Amino acid sequence: MASRLNLAALRGLSGGTGVLEAVKPSLGGVRFPPPIPRPGTLGVVRRPGSIGFTLNGSLGWLIDVRRFAGAPTLTVRSIAHGGTRITLTGARFPGTDLSADFVCVLGSTLPIGTPMDLQFTLGGFHGQVIIERWLAGDQVMESTVHVGGDVCP
Numbered sequence: 001m002a003s004r005l006n007l008a009a010l011r012g013l014s015g016g017t018g019v020l021e022a023v024k025p026s027l028g029g030v031r032f033p034p035p036i037p038r039p040g041t042l043g044v045v046r047r048p049g050s051i052g053f054t055l056n057g058s059l060g061w062l063i064d065v066r067r068f069a070g071a072p073t074l075t076v077r078s079i080a081h082g083g084t085r086i087t088l089t090g091a092r093f094p095g096t097d098l099s100a101d102f103v104c105v106l107g108s109t110l111p112i113g114t115p116m117d118l119q120f121t122l123g124g125f126h127g128q129v130i131i132e133r134w135l136a137g138d139q140v141m142e143s144t145v146h147v148g149g150d151v152c153p
Contacts, residue, residue, distance in 0.1 A: 038113045039136035051076055051086060053135060060135035069094045082108035098122055106131065123147050 043054035050064040051074065063086065065072040072091035079085045084106045091100040099121045107115040113130035120126075123145030133139035 035112055038130075038132045039138055040132055042109070042114055042132050042135070046076065049074055053131065055132060055135040063088060065091070067094070068092060068100050069096075070100075072100070079105070 040056035043057065045052040045054060045059070049066065050062060052059050052062040054060060063074060065074050065088075068088070068091035070090050070092040073089050075085075075087040075089070077085045077087075086104040086106070087102070089101050092098060093100045101121040103119050105117045107117075113132040115128065116131040116134065117128050118126070118141065125143040125145050127141035127143040129139045129141045134141055
């Protein structure tokens with residue numbers, strides 16, 4: 001019987017928590033930190049020509065065609081797996097000839113939050129964040145940008 005594992009003895013180790021319970025939340029003996037809770041609840045406000053994102057009911061990001069120069073068009077479409085694709089085309093930053101066009105893809109909400117991928121035409125900006133963390137100011141969206149010509153007179 002020496003080859004049998006004495007589970008009662010293992011459970012009695014480590015001040016009553018036991019080896020089995022202590023190893024349970026780990027993988028291969030390596031402990032992973034618990035997931036960081038989302039900073040709040042994401043909301044979406046849709047109106048003709050605009051879409052806004054709220055965090056815990058407070059508006060954090062508004063895309064409104066009236067705030068752009070040119071002939072901006074905002075398109076919002078559902079995509080596979082519960083995601084959303086938001087496209088702004090024909091838009092310029094006011095007072096400039098600089099394109100404000102972008103494509104924003106929101107994935108389905110996960111336990112850690114809602115992944116967002118944002119690509120601007122101008123400079124090739126491409127960044128990813130968890131939108132709830134970005135709206136809360138807990139995550140920065142960064143990208144390398146390449147501008148081939150003058151951006152200001």
